[in-house]
Amino acid sequence: MNRKGxxxxxxxxxxxxxxxxxxxxxIRLSGSDxxxxxxxxxxxxxxxxxxxxxxxxxxxxxxxxxxxVETFAGHASVDVWLSVxxxxxxxxxxxxxxxxxxxxxxxAAAHPVTIIPHGLPEKSKLPWIMLTLLHSMALPFPVEDRSxxxxxxxxxxxxxxxx
Numbered sequence: 001m002n003r004k005g006x007x008x009x010x011x012x013x014x015x016x017x018x019x020x021x022x023x024x025x026x027i028r029l030s031g032s033d034x035x036x037x038x039x040x041x042x043x044x045x046x047x048x049x050x051x052x053x054x055x056x057x058x059x060x061x062x063x064x065x066x067x068x069v070e071t072f073a074g075h076a077s078v079d080v081w082l083s084v085x086x087x088x089x090x091x092x093x094x095x096x097x098x099x100x101x102x103x104x105x106x107x108a109a110a111h112p113v114t115i116i117p118h119g120l121p122e123k124s125k126l127p128w129i130m131l132t133l134l135h136s137m138a139l140p141f142p143v144e145d146r147s148x149x150x151x152x153x154x155x156x157x158x159x160x161x162x163x
Contacts, residue, residue, distance in 0.1 A: 005069075005135030009128050012073055013117045016124045026115035031107025034099065034114065034133070037125045041096050042151045044081075045089075049151055052089040057143045061087035062136075068092060069135045073127035094143055095134045102133075102140050 010021050017024060029037075045052065065088045071080045081089070106113045114132055116125060 002136040002138065005066075005131045005133070005137075008070060008073070008135060009131035012127060012131060013120060013124070016121065017117060017119060021117060024117040024119065027118050028112035029114050029116055031103040031105070031111075031113055034103040034129060035107075037129050038096065038099055038103075038133075040126060042153075045093055045096065046151045046153075048089055049149075051086050052093050053146045053149050055086045055090040057090055057094050058087055061085060061091045064088035065091035065095070066135050069130050073131050090146075092134070093146060093149075094139065095137045097146070097149070098137070098139050098141050099129075099133050 013024070014021055064085060068081055068084045068088055069092070074080075081092075084092075103113050114129070116128055120128060
């Protein structure tokens, strides 16, 4: 978790909840919780995959990707990403895939991935996770060539019981 993204997430949650985060207890999220929250991003990436997966990952697009995460959190609509460059989409795709990989690894090790404020509405959980985990993300794994990557379809795989 990065400091800037977390600070943005705290401001976001305080706006949504209407109270200071100091008054809100945190809830630990397991790998399966995080996977279920970010899984809908697959549907956002799928229509843009032909263009996105053909682009190489370049760090120079990371600031634009961070801005895209911030804009999404403010509007919770993919329409705000229509003017984002293919390079930034590629950074966002890599971060999304790596968050899924990180969540799966933490699930296997039975470690929580992150926290979320108690009482945050369902529709606000994805923006929170995007701000805390995808914004300014230091990639935990090496960047891979995603030119043959296929976004899975359907529901979140596996059982969704809390850990």
